[in-house]
Amino acid sequence: MKAPGSGELLNAWEQSLGKPLLPRVLILLAASCPEIPADALAKLSIGQRDRQLLQLRTHLFGQRLLSTAVCPQCGERIEWESNTTDFIRKMPENSTIADEFDLNTDGYALRFRLPNSLDITTVINTPSDNDNAEKMQQHLLSRCLLNAEQSGKSCDFDQLPASVTRKLSQQIEQLDAHADIRIQLNCPECSHSWTVLFDIAHFLWTEVNEWAQQILQTVYKLATGYGWSEQEILRLSPVRRQLYLGMLE
Ligand SMILES: [Zn+2]
Structure with a gap:
């Protein structure tokens, strides 16, 4: 991973406008991880993706989180x-495409993978599901199920008893435990x-988004004040941009 320069980050921000949150953050990640193909980024499990996002955040704006x-x-x-x-x-450090896992329970042998950004996007965009948390959860699980067998005979997700789908859900939560980052507050x-x-x-x-609004203002002021192009201004370090801005005032 590398920190995208100001020009690259501004391009990524512009490409993301008008898109839902998940594609937006995948565009940001693509700008910082050119070594990973875009479809592989979309297939990272949620925990793996969030690890990359935390690293990108550290590169761009530092470690400290305030909210x-x-x-x-x-x-x-x-x-x-x-x-x-x-x-x-x-x-976990593993940042490759989510692996496949096995679960043997109640006489069923399941093969599954962890949910990724594509799964979440699909489930959110399925109109019959998006007002029903239970349906969304089942849809998500069915996408993650790669194969299911009972006594050697393959079966569909819909044929699995509730006890088996519950265990599948628990197993996924355990394996991608960092998909939810929780903070204890007092x-x-x-x-x-x-x-x-x-x-x-x-x-x-x-x-x-806030950074982009601010940098556009800066470009406008420096371009007006000094006649420099947008590219020239974006190539300056943040410190120099700030100093030149100060000289205008
Ligand atoms: Zn209180």
Whole structure:
């Protein structure tokens, strides 16, 4: 992975506009991992993809994560701070395409893989599913099931008993445990403690979007002030852009 330059990041941001969140973050990843083909990035398990996103975040904006949450007990808004490297350290390093796994349970032999961004996108975009969490979960599981047999006879996902699909779901959760990044929070007002899910895809996209608005403003001011082209301005280091901006004011 490399940190994309300002010009590359701005291009990736522009390509992402008007797209849903998942394709957006895959475009950002493609700009920073040119060594991995785009379809392989889309096939990373969610935990593997989020590990890459955390690394990209570290390259672009540093390790420190700052955000806010509202206490569910007393409504107090609290600020929390965390660190990308703490999350990365806890995640498996394997960044290749998700492997296949076996599960033998209740007389059934299953072969499956972990859910990836393509699965999530498909499930979200299936109109009959997207108002029913249970249906979405079943659709996702059926996509991840590669093969199922009972006493040597192959069977479809729909033929599996609920106990078997439940175990499949549990197994997937265990194997891709880092697909959900959870943060423990404590309220200083009422001492309530709870966990929040941290969505690195949403978090990083928001930051890149803010960065893009800001850099476009900078390009506009420097181009107007000095007559430089957009490319020339984007090639400057952030420090020099800031210094030249200061000289205009
Ligand atoms: Zn509270």
